[in-house]
Amino acid sequence: MTLEPSADDPISTAARLREVATELFAERGYAGTSLAEIASRLGIRTPSLYNHTRSKDALFLDLFTEATAAWSDISRRALDGEGTSAERLERHMQASLGFATERPHIVGLCRVAVTQVGNELADDVEELIERQRIDYRQRLVSFFDEARANGEVVDRPTELLVSAWWVFLDGLLTQQIFAPPALRAEIEKHHGALWSLFWRGIAAEPSP
Amino acid sequence: MTLEPSADDPISTAARLREVATELFAERGYAGTSLAEIASRLGIRTPSLYNHTRSKDALFLDLFTEATAAWSDISRRALDGEGTSAERLERHMQASLGFATERPHIVGLCRVAVTQVGNELADDVEELIERQRIDYRQRLVSFFDEARANGEVVDRPTELLVSAWWVFLDGLLTQQIFAPPALRAEIEKHHGALWSLFWRGIAAEPSP
């Protein structure tokens, strides 16, 4: 009684294409990934890929668009919601790191997009990155403006607090993605403690 | 009265090859950089490159080896030397960021090496990265052990302090390299302030 796109293929080729291509782009970069390799992993011939995508560029852009949407969704939900600023920001951190842990190839795809901007990838990618960056920045500005107004964080310029958070998150994600598995597990255990040191750096002085 | 390798070429082709190749590898990745493009920028034909290198792999490994040596040299000198732990660590940060600012392509080359490990690049690269990582880690452990013994930092496990620093530095470098120039300049102005927030997070409680 299940819906099947075809008799002997419960997972559609289109879906598997997305999975396989995301993984390869993430691990080998854009230029390092060939359509032949993607097709081979799907058990089909290279030209058959063109039933699912217009070109290699279009495939990458499509996957990247989906990736940023998923990322943005997770991150927004965690930062919004109830609680103190510390609770909300820690939840946001845990969500971002959880996302990176569970779906490392999606994060890897984003990294590839960022590092290869202006070279072989289309302007569309650069535009999408910039839009996401601006959107995230605005959400952070709102968050820290509110936290300052509540006296929850140190009284420094919002811009600075945004930068501090961004640096911290970028560092965590970098280690999460690039560190060798052995080191990664150790760092993962430290997330809570690293958070507390970060927050200690920006938290308001205890009122006397 | 100057020493010239050839009459009309004051900067040797070998030296220009290193410059050009570093820049291209950093900007386009390993697979995205062709020997033809390198040769073209040098004004010579592709086969002529083989007078200066054995293969594309060997060229990359050679440049990467030089890059890590330069990096390690700068970083070691800044962290050693005199002063309080805070002074030494801030000096180390400034040196690392200065290096990244002045020689962005060298840092980009390292990033490419790290992100493409285990794929098209040789095991030699992975080995070199791992050796550098271990070496840097040991220097940080010594540093934070001493800082803790002096009561200069909060009394938490050295491993945690090392992680916190590493995350902070990785985040700064990531932003330095990947942020769009407009944002980069703003962040650069914040380095000192970001440092003070970081240090505030790990500094020892003021004695009562």
Next chain:
DNA sequence: CCTACCGATCGGTAGG
């Protein structure tokens, strides 16, 4: 440092 050239692979098309 060059010309001439190699087999392999690239993204992509024609036509079914």
Next chain:
DNA sequence: CCTACCGATCGGTAGG
């Protein structure tokens, strides 16, 4: 989804 094929480009070699 396939076979058959395209021109372009890849890293690299022979020989001078």
